[in-house]
Amino acid sequence: MEQYLNKNIKEVIDLFPAIGDILSEYDVGCSTCHVGTCLLKDIIDIHNLTAKNEKELMAKIAKVIYPDREVEALDLVSKSGSGPKEISYSAPMQKLVDEHVLIKRLIAIIPKLIDNLDVESPEGRQLIINSIDFIRSYADKYHHAKEEDILFKYFDESTAILQVMHEDHRNARAHVKAIVEALDSRDKKAIAEHLNAYQAILSEHIKKEDEILYPWMDRNLSYSQIGKLFSDFNTKEVEFEDIPTRSETFIKGLEVIYKPPVVVK
Ligand SMILES: [Fe+2]
Numbered sequence: 001m002e003q004y005l006n007k008n009i010k011e012v013i014d015l016f017p018a019i020g021d022i023l024s025e026y027d028v029g030c031s032t033c034h035v036g037t038c039l040l041k042d043i044i045d046i047h048n049l050t051a052k053n054e055k056e057l058m059a060k061i062a063k064v065i066y067p068d069r070e071v072e073a074l075d076l077v078s079k080s081g082s083g084p085k086e087i088s089y090s091a092p093m094q095k096l097v098d099e100h101v102l103i104k105r106l107i108a109i110i111p112k113l114i115d116n117l118d119v120e121s122p123e124g125r126q127l128i129i130n131s132i133d134f135i136r137s138y139a140d141k142y143h144h145a146k147e148e149d150i151l152f153k154y155f156d157e158s159t160a161i162l163q164v165m166h167e168d169h170r171n172a173r174a175h176v177k178a179i180v181e182a183l184d185s186r187d188k189k190a191i192a193e194h195l196n197a198y199q200a201i202l203s204e205h206i207k208k209e210d211e212i213l214y215p216w217m218d219r220n221l222s223y224s225q226i227g228k229l230f231s232d233f234n235t236k237e238v239e240f241e242d243i244p245t246r247s248e249t250f251i252k253g254l255e256v257i258y259k260p261p262v263v264v265k
């Protein structure tokens, strides 16, 4: 079993496709991840399953690898209680989770932006330009820069999970660039396609960070590192001046257009 725990998950799933389905049952989406270089043992740690689920999962995996043997499932991570508890983030991680909320508010409006795409009128074009400005200045520079320039540097960036995060950021940037180009050529179809792709990538990405990456990082940072991280974030934020307030105002304006409040008669 040890040899498989130290193999990357893509190889394990290639050898034993049923393991991909077992992981999905426990909400561990390795079979849809195109990087797949996490080691099987790291995946179990990163996903912070309950002790019971971890044991069950390992027993099912062992059964697939050794169908004819009685294999004792290993406890990879010693856990007390029935864990995991409600996620409670450290202060710097909570900042990032809060920033995700504003980004998710834009993501929620993307279908309406697509339905109402107008690439001809100055107002229609300006709305797309302003949405791109929000994505670039808030989601990408303010938020992703904090992750890439500060948070990720506390960890070994060659690990698979961080490679996946970097790749998501790069893919999201590529779609934003494609939206700008499509706006120049007034190509509504391409704008809609890339907005949809951006929405899909960012929704999944934020879920991975909120539920898997940040809790795992919190578990692996010392108190003093968390304090330093918080102060690094505060220093970085000063560079961005009014970007957070301007971004929130923009999203509120979009919500007024696309999600009018319910009027109680
Ligand atoms: Fe990210």
Ligand SMILES: [Fe+2]
Binding pocket: 096, 100, 143, 147, 206, 209
């Ligand atoms: Fe993020």
